Amino acid sequence: MRRIVSLLISYLPVIVFSQTVRSPVSADYIGLGAYSNNHVDVFSLQDNQASLAKIKSVMVGIYGEKRFLLNELGLYDASLVVPTLSGNFGLDACYYGFSDYNESQLGLAYARSLGKKVDIGVQFNYYDVRIAGYGNASTINVEAGTIFHLTDNLNAGLHVYNPIPGKLGKDGDEKLASIYSAGFGYEASEKFFIGLDIQKEENKPVNVNAGLQYKFLPQLMARGGISSNAAIMYLGIGFELKFMRLDVTASYHPQLGITPGILLVFDLSSAKENKS
Numbered sequence: 001m002r003r004i005v006s007l008l009i010s011y012l013p014v015i016v017f018s019q020t021v022r023s024p025v026s027a028d029y030i031g032l033g034a035y036s037n038n039h040v041d042v043f044s045l046q047d048n049q050a051s052l053a054k055i056k057s058v059m060v061g062i063y064g065e066k067r068f069l070l071n072e073l074g075l076y077d078a079s080l081v082v083p084t085l086s087g088n089f090g091l092d093a094c095y096y097g098f099s100d101y102n103e104s105q106l107g108l109a110y111a112r113s114l115g116k117k118v119d120i121g122v123q124f125n126y127y128d129v130r131i132a133g134y135g136n137a138s139t140i141n142v143e144a145g146t147i148f149h150l151t152d153n154l155n156a157g158l159h160v161y162n163p164i165p166g167k168l169g170k171d172g173d174e175k176l177a178s179i180y181s182a183g184f185g186y187e188a189s190e191k192f193f194i195g196l197d198i199q200k201e202e203n204k205p206v207n208v209n210a211g212l213q214y215k216f217l218p219q220l221m222a223r224g225g226i227s228s229n230a231a232i233m234y235l236g237i238g239f240e241l242k243f244m245r246l247d248v249t250a251s252y253h254p255q256l257g258i259t260p261g262i263l264l265v266f267d268l269s270s271a272k273e274n275k276s
Contacts, residue, residue: 028197028209029223029234029249030063030077030263035147035155035185036193039213041245041265042079045090045109047183047197048145048159049121052088052111055081057269065261068253072098087112090123100132107143119147127176129168139166141176153187177202191215195225205229223247236263243270 031046033039042059044051059081067073074096081090090109097103105128111121122144130136145159161179168174181199188194197209211225211234224235236249247263 028211028225028227029236029251029261030061030247032195032211032213032223032225033193035157035183035195036213037149037152037155037187038190039193042081042090043077043263043265045079045081045092045121045123047181048147048157049090049109049111049123049143050119050145050147050157050159052081052090052109052121053113053119053147055083055088057267058082059265059267059269061263061265063261063263065249065251065259067259068256069258069260072101074098081109092123101130103127103129117149119149121145127166137168137174139168139176141166155185155187157183159183177204236261238263243267 030043031048033041034044034047034051037054040051040054042055042061043063044055061077061079063077065075067075075094076096077092077094079090079092081088088111090107090111092105092107092109094105095102105125107123107125109121109123111119113119122142125141125143126138127141128136128138141162142164143159143161145157147155147157149155159181162176163178165175165178168176179199179201181197183195183197185196186194191214193213195209195211195213199207199209201207207227207229209225209227211223213221213223215221219240221238221240222236223238224233226233230253232251232253234249234251236247238245238247243266245263245265247265249261249263251259251261253259
């Protein structure tokens with residue numbers, strides 16, 4: 001019980017200070033392909049919405065994790081991307097917490113290519129936080145990103161979350177934090193990818209997320225990496241079966257322990273082609 005109370009104190013919003021929208025402990029895992037040419041998928045918008053411009057088929061993704069093995073700290077995320085001739089559209093829905101305290105966010109994204117060297121993307125979010133006995137507060141915010149294809153093997157990009165902070169609550173004493181990041185991706189080969197994300201969140205020190213991915217077989221790949229601020233390490237194995245990919249993930253925090261997760265990605269365009 002003491003562990004649950006201490007974790008909730010650490011994670012509940014504090015009046016006057018900036019509140020951060022919940023992202024998966026393994027967010028660096030599921031968004032790692034954002035700066036890749038070969039491994040971008042529906043969850044790449046977690047790192048940079050501009051990455052959606054490279055997706056060629058309709059994709060759906062579902063992710064869930066039990067943060068530090070506690071039911072009260074569960075996080076669930078679902079994403080959809082639909083490519084069109086006028087650009088690609090994405091939808092992301094996230095829920096964190098339990099009945100007495102929870103946060104949710106619904107986002108609508110758009111991305112397109114500006115020639116062969118630059119991709120851009122933007123996302124509008126509706127964020128809501130609910131606390132039993134206190135009611136709820138909500139706000140609207142925006143995030144945007146761009147990716148530069150420097151060479152055939154090297155990509156770089158910039159991303160900003162909530163540059164104009166929206167206020168929360170009737171008195172507006174609390175707001176969502178602003179986050180700025182720069183990302184890099186190097187494709188050593190079609191099988192091996194290295195990603196780096198340098199992130200600065202409001203009122204927090206710079207955080208460096210570094211990860212890599214290796215594809216052993218067309219049906220089997222592994223990802224791993226580390227986030228410097230909290231020294232969180234993450235690892236996962238993905239299995240591809242025709243139009244579906246299943247990933248089993250785990251993150252480790254030195255003090256708080258293990259966070260298991262599971263991810264599913266469906267390529268609906270490929271599924272339709274297989275049926276026909």
